[in-house]
Amino acid sequence: MIRKATESDAEAFCNIIRTSIIELCGPDHQGNKEILEDWLENKTVENCKAWIIxxxxxxxxxxxxxNIVGVCHIGHNGHLFLCYVLPxxxxxxxxxxxxxxxxxxxVNLDSKLIFLESTVTARGFYKHHGYIEKNKDNNDLNFSKLILP
Known part of the structure; x- marks a missing residue:
């Protein structure tokens, strides 16, 4: 079941993100403690609560x-900030x-273009769901997808 997150979900929301990054995103952080610490730095319960509200x-x-097993956060402008699941x-x-x-x-808010910056780990996931990779010449992992109502 998928539902809107509430403020009371913030701790679980944060734990899902952190667990997924640590356990599933190895190709991105390659076990490098500094990279991992930088990536997790803003993944706090307080920040998750702020994102939710x-x-x-x-x-x-x-x-x-x-049990909460996945989270997703998207801006009304179509910017997909995150989408994580437990391993x-x-x-x-x-x-x-x-x-x-x-x-x-x-899409009902007039955001017809969804855009995001992916991890190496999630690249195939977004391609599978119809997202198109932009700037293939550099190492940015930017994707977008046109959504029609």
């Missing part, structure tokens, strides 16, 4: 058997379901 964005959580549910379609709900949540 921000009136210019939408945050969603996915639940399985009563135990990777490949089960939960990330794709979160992504779809996030996309639909902003």
């Amino acid at each position: 921000n009136e210019n964005s939408n945050s969603f959580i996915a639940e399985k058997n009563g 135990s549910v990777k490949g089960l379609g939960i990330g794709g379901a979160l992504l779809s709900v996030a996309e639909r949540s902003v």
Whole structure:
């Protein structure tokens, strides 16, 4: 089940992000402690709470058997800030379901273009869901997707 995140979800929201980065994003941080610490620095409960209550964005959580297993956060301007799942549910379609709900949540706000900066780990995920990689000549992992109502 996917639902809008609430302020009371902030701790679980943060834990999902941190766990996913640590355990699933090895190709990005390559076990480098400095890179990992920099990446996790702003992934705090306080920041997650601020993201969830921000009136210019939408945050969603996915639940399985009563447990929060995935999170997604998108700006009303179409900027997908994050989409993470726990390692135990990777490949089960939960990330794709979160992504779809996030996309639909902003298309009615006149955001027809969804854009994001991906990790190396998630590159295939976004391509699989119809996102087009931009700037292939440099090492930026920028993707976009046109969404029609």
